[in-house]
Amino acid sequence: MRVLLVNPRFRLPIDTRTTPHLGLAYLAAVSERRGDEVMIFDADVEDESVVDAVRRFEPHLVGITANTPQVKQAWRTAQAIKSVFDVPIVLGGPHPSVLPEESVSRPEVDIVVRGEGEETWVELSAVIERARRTAPHLTAGQLLDPQAHLLDHVQGITYQTLDGAMHHNPARPPIADLDSLPWPAYHYFKMERYTNLQPAIDAVDGARSFSILTSRGCPYRCTYCSQSIMPQKWRARTPENILLEWRHLVEDLGAQEIGVLDDSANIRVDRLMRLADLLIEHRLNHVPWIFVNGIRADLASKELLARMKQAGLKRTAFGVESGDPEILRSINKRIDMDTIRQAFKNAKEVGLETIGFFIVGLPGETEETMERTIRFACELDPLIANFSMMTPYPGTKVYEIVKEHGRMLVKDWDEYVFFEGRARYEMGDLTAELVERKWREAYRRFYLRPHRIIRTLLRKDFWINWRRTFRLAYRTLFPRRERKDLKEAMESV
Numbered sequence: 001m002r003v004l005l006v007n008p009r010f011r012l013p014i015d016t017r018t019t020p021h022l023g024l025a026y027l028a029a030v031s032e033r034r035g036d037e038v039m040i041f042d043a044d045v046e047d048e049s050v051v052d053a054v055r056r057f058e059p060h061l062v063g064i065t066a067n068t069p070q071v072k073q074a075w076r077t078a079q080a081i082k083s084v085f086d087v088p089i090v091l092g093g094p095h096p097s098v099l100p101e102e103s104v105s106r107p108e109v110d111i112v113v114r115g116e117g118e119e120t121w122v123e124l125s126a127v128i129e130r131a132r133r134t135a136p137h138l139t140a141g142q143l144l145d146p147q148a149h150l151l152d153h154v155q156g157i158t159y160q161t162l163d164g165a166m167h168h169n170p171a172r173p174p175i176a177d178l179d180s181l182p183w184p185a186y187h188y189f190k191m192e193r194y195t196n197l198q199p200a201i202d203a204v205d206g207a208r209s210f211s212i213l214t215s216r217g218c219p220y221r222c223t224y225c226s227q228s229i230m231p232q233k234w235r236a237r238t239p240e241n242i243l244l245e246w247r248h249l250v251e252d253l254g255a256q257e258i259g260v261l262d263d264s265a266n267i268r269v270d271r272l273m274r275l276a277d278l279l280i281e282h283r284l285n286h287v288p289w290i291f292v293n294g295i296r297a298d299l300a301s302k303e304l305l306a307r308m309k310q311a312g313l314k315r316t317a318f319g320v321e322s323g324d325p326e327i328l329r330s331i332n333k334r335i336d337m338d339t340i341r342q343a344f345k346n347a348k349e350v351g352l353e354t355i356g357f358f359i360v361g362l363p364g365e366t367e368e369t370m371e372r373t374i375r376f377a378c379e380l381d382p383l384i385a386n387f388s389m390m391t392p393y394p395g396t397k398v399y400e401i402v403k404e405h406g407r408m409l410v411k412d413w414d415e416y417v418f419f420e421g422r423a424r425y426e427m428g429d430l431t432a433e434l435v436e437r438k439w440r441e442a443y444r445r446f447y448l449r450p451h452r453i454i455r456t457l458l459r460k461d462f463w464i465n466w467r468r469t470f471r472l473a474y475r476t477l478f479p480r481r482e483r484k485d486l487k488e489a490m491e492s493v
Contacts, residue, residue, distance in 0.1 A: 001129050003028075003036045004059035005188075006050060008066065008073040009043035018044045018194050022211045022261060023065055023093065023117065025184030030118045033182050034125060043077070045193035050077055054085050060138065061128055063113075063121065065093040068226075068393055069416040071103070078108035086139045088128060092117045094226055095413070098395035100158035101166060110140045111151070112158045116216070118181060120156040120172055127154060174233055178216060179241040186210065186253060209257040210249045211292070214242050214275070218263045223331045223397035224321070224362065224390060234267050239275040243282065250287050258289040266295040269304050276311035285312035294319050294357060297343035298335050306350040315383070317355035318343055323376025324369040327362055332397075337376065344380045354382040360442060361390040361423060361435035363401050370438040377446055387442040389435055391416055391424045402427060 005028055007021045021042065028038045041053050054062075062081055066074035070093075078089045092113040096103045100112040113120045131150055132138045143150055146161040156172030175181065194209065215236040218225075249255040266272055279285050294317035305316070320340055322328050328335065347354045358377050360370045377385045392399040392408070393416065402408060406427030410416065416424070421439065423432035446452065 028185035029182035288314040315353040323373035
């Protein structure tokens with residue numbers, strides 16, 4: 001069976017980096033293990049259109065991934081495919097998982113896979129393959145025929161049959177044995193077209209980068225986090241299993257940088273200690289790696305960080321979010337400021353670069369609480385401080401709070417890009433003008449300190465990526481109106 005997996009076009013306006021989609025790489029791997037013929041179409045790096053790819057490949061099943069700001073592009077992609085080829089189209093990813101009816105009520109989307117997709121995708125593929133024995137050119141209409149009952153027993157899917165009935169099949173339990181999954185099938189990507197992750201390597205621009213997932217799930221339920229829609233049970237791969245994939249990335253695929261994409265990698269400290277020992281023992285610690293999404297500050301002991309530094313860890317991030325104790329409590333962060341301070345201190349003392357993630361405009365914020373966050377960021381002084389304005393994503397507690405007590409300022413899913421410089425909601429005295437002003441102020445006050453400017457200019461990666469750095473600074477430090485005025489002034493010179 002021919003399977004097409006699609007990542008719709010989605011680039012942040014402030015960035016030009018692209019990395020292979022890990023979720024699609026896993027789906028490609030389980031499809032390959034099934035014996036399917038697989039094609040991945042990543043619109044961010046492809047030269048041809050998805051319509052041309054479909055005409056050439058003639059798939060029997062199409063899977064499209066979508067996060068919230070990407071979902072409308074996913075619908076447009078599905079529409080384009082349906083216009084030339086009648087094939088079952090499945091949507092998956094964070095946004096369809098939260099709002100499945102929104103997608104399957106559209107004529108171009110046939111099925112939504114909710115939550116983790118690998119086992120559901122395999123079962124769904126098997127159902128379609130069996131149906132094709134009697135209907136080789138199986139159409140979406142035949143699949144959704146209410147009399148056929150083809151999808152009745154597939155867990156974890158939502159679909160609408162031709163009679164208009166909406167079906168929410170029972171949820172699929174989270175995958176318990178992550179070691180049983182095949183490694184992501186990166187060989188289906190045009191790897192030469194992707195860039196580095198952050199980067200982690202000062203001297204290499206566009207380093208050959210790969211991502212790895214060592215655990216899934218998050219036992220915490222922060223009110224702002226879209227991961228709250230995913231399985232809460234934390235599950236981990238064994239260090240020995242991770243080592244095999246790590247070696248494959250380095251020795252077979254030539255990885256120059258590895259990004260660990262776990263949401264909560266250090267829940268079990270002994271597991272990471274064992275992994276670090278294995279990387280050192282097998283001499284894989286020469287390739288730098290980073291925790292892209294960060295680790296828990298309350299589990300970041302100096303001993304653990306030092307061991308991971310020996311194992312090749314170059315940079316780690318911590319989700320600080322706020323510098324106000326009451327705001328931290330209100331978002332269910334379950335951590336205090338002294339613990340955060342100690343984590344940054346530990347990381348710096350063992351020689352790790354640090355990133356701090358901060359949010360302004362959380363529910364209940366005032367100018368004073370956001371001021372405390374800015375001051376706390378300057379006190380912690382990470383190598384990189386990422387400030388974002390609170391974006392209430394569907395499925396989060398904050399989204400429900402804003403719907404009930406506030407006013408959403410964005411009406412289109414395309415605008416749910418949290419790195420863009422505009423507020424997404426207002427609530428009480430928390431106005432868009434105030435949040436946007438404090439967001440710009442945060443970047444200005446953090447990065448325009450004299451010692452920060454000197455520190456930045458002395459880094460090799462600044463000069464390698466200076467165009468991107470200036471583009472980021474320009475879009476961040478100047479609001480739209482100021483950018484327009486500045487551009488007009490420069491053009492008049």
